[in-house]
Amino acid sequence: MPSKQSYSNMLAVLNVKNNKWIFYTLIFILVLFISSSLFKNSDDFIIKPKYLVPFADELSVKPTNLKEWKRRHYLVNYLNNEQNVLIYVTPKDNYRSDDSIKLKYKFDKTLAKCEVPCIWNETRIEDLTTEELKTADAVFYVNQEVPLKSKAWRGQKLIQYTLESATQYPQYHDKNRYFDIHVTFDEDSDVPTSFIKDPEKWQTKQPFDMDKLSSSSPPISLIASQWTKFREAWIPTLKDHIPIASFGSVYWSANWDIHPECANLEPYEIKNCIISKYPFHLSIEISQEKDYSTEKLWDVFNSGSVPIIWGAPNSRSYLPHPKSAIFIDDFPDVKALADHLKYLIENKTAYLEYHKWRTEKEWSEGFDRKAYMNIENMECNVCKEVARLRILEGRTNLPQFQVDLEDNVDTI
Ligand SMILES: *[C@@H]1O[C@H](CO)[C@@H](O)[C@H](O)[C@H]1NC(C)=O
Numbered sequence: 001m002p003s004k005q006s007y008s009n010m011l012a013v014l015n016v017k018n019n020k021w022i023f024y025t026l027i028f029i030l031v032l033f034i035s036s037s038l039f040k041n042s043d044d045f046i047i048k049p050k051y052l053v054p055f056a057d058e059l060s061v062k063p064t065n066l067k068e069w070k071r072r073h074y075l076v077n078y079l080n081n082e083q084n085v086l087i088y089v090t091p092k093d094n095y096r097s098d099d100s101i102k103l104k105y106k107f108d109k110t111l112a113k114c115e116v117p118c119i120w121n122e123t124r125i126e127d128l129t130t131e132e133l134k135t136a137d138a139v140f141y142v143n144q145e146v147p148l149k150s151k152a153w154r155g156q157k158l159i160q161y162t163l164e165s166a167t168q169y170p171q172y173h174d175k176n177r178y179f180d181i182h183v184t185f186d187e188d189s190d191v192p193t194s195f196i197k198d199p200e201k202w203q204t205k206q207p208f209d210m211d212k213l214s215s216s217s218p219p220i221s222l223i224a225s226q227w228t229k230f231r232e233a234w235i236p237t238l239k240d241h242i243p244i245a246s247f248g249s250v251y252w253s254a255n256w257d258i259h260p261e262c263a264n265l266e267p268y269e270i271k272n273c274i275i276s277k278y279p280f281h282l283s284i285e286i287s288q289e290k291d292y293s294t295e296k297l298w299d300v301f302n303s304g305s306v307p308i309i310w311g312a313p314n315s316r317s318y319l320p321h322p323k324s325a326i327f328i329d330d331f332p333d334v335k336a337l338a339d340h341l342k343y344l345i346e347n348k349t350a351y352l353e354y355h356k357w358r359t360e361k362e363w364s365e366g367f368d369r370k371a372y373m374n375i376e377n378m379e380c381n382v383c384k385e386v387a388r389l390r391i392l393e394g395r396t397n398l399p400q401f402q403v404d405l406e407d408n409v410d411t412i
């Protein structure tokens with residue numbers, strides 16, 4: 001039997017040991033506490049299954065051409081594994097005012113014509129409860145300076161969308177800390193979006209028939225409602241040389257009803273119909289900004305007319321063909337431009353050279369890229385962007401079985 005003495009010795013040893021254990025336990029709890037406060041949400045961990053690593057890395061690199069964009073979308077669609085993307089959209093400024101681009105939905109409320117299942121729910125954000133807001137992967141704002149509400153959870157994405165000029169509306173282009181995803185016409189934005197509509201129809205549009213131009217008709221049309229310095233100063237100088245039929249409030253000179261055959265169409269078609277009555281159309285944008293080409297340029301191709309461009313300094317790089325438009329800046333002065341237009345009116349062969357691209361098999365890569373990401377599939381492209389970030393942030397249930405992605409992806 002151990003003596004009393006050795007008992008107390010033993011207890012003393014135990015106490016020391018206990019103290020140590022308590023000490024270590026405290027340290028352990030402290031470490032747990034610190035790390036759990038550092039990574040409060042489990043969704044902050046980036047989980048990359050081994051086979052995903054090269055693709056996840058690829059998904060973090062911004063595509064620069066059509067092939068890379070298609071590849072990104074293919075990968076996102078595959079890795080997203082059919083999981084819904086829910087986006088609340090705060091309706092403002094009637095961002096899809098044009099009837100020709102109304103959204104269509106499937107029975108399960110997801111967007112029709114989108115590979116990634118996307119619930120695009122237009123609801124005033126003020127009407128949503130916090131619980132409802134928490135279910136959303138993202139909140140989409142139209143022409144908004146700062147979000148109306150803060151994030152409902154950390155991984156939620158706030159999206160800023162505008163197709164307005166940055167010169168006119170710098171506040172919608174402010175790359176501030178509030179928004180995670182920027183959607184503009186600029187190629188440098190997260191989801192570049194062009195105004196191109198229905199390019200598949202352009203091929204079949206008959207070039208304006210110069211024989212039908214009456215000697216009393218102006219050869220140039222213009223539809224603009226906003227005055228800008230350039231429009232105010234430059235249009236009269238052209239008018240001194242060649243007449244212009246202006247259907248908008250900027251130097252208004254012609255009524256829509258002078259073309260009764262255009263009268264009973266849809267608003268978008270009326271405009272195209274008017275443009276098609278003249279061999280040239282003035283595509284003078286509000287400002288000269290990189291990538292800023294609006295319907296004032298693209299809709300002209302949807303009629304058989306030729307645009308006369310003042311706008312984005314890089315617009316030449318994304319026309320369907322270098323000889324599909326006339327650039328004001330290519331002429332030393334207004335008279336030289338007017339002389340060239342008069343020459344084209346007299347020489348049918350030379351005029352038709354500006355329409356030859358329509359029947360060519362391939363259009364420029366720059367154009368194809370812009371046409372691939374356009375105003376009609378913007379919503380779907382935004383959903384793919386939200387799905388992409390969800391994959392990268394490890395919040396997606398990745399596919400169980402690895403198909404040979406590398407083989408498939410190159411066939412797209
Ligand atoms: C949009 O979201 C609200 C709130 O969650 C819901 O009540 C409504 O049914 C949804 N609408 C559609 C079309 O999904």
Ligand SMILES: *[C@@H]1O[C@H](CO)[C@@H](O)[C@H](O)[C@H]1NC(C)=O
Nearest residue numbers: 343346347348349350351353
């Ligand atoms: C008309 O245009 C064609 C094609 O550019 C050119 O070959 C021809 O010489 C022009 N004719 C006249 C009379 O200028």
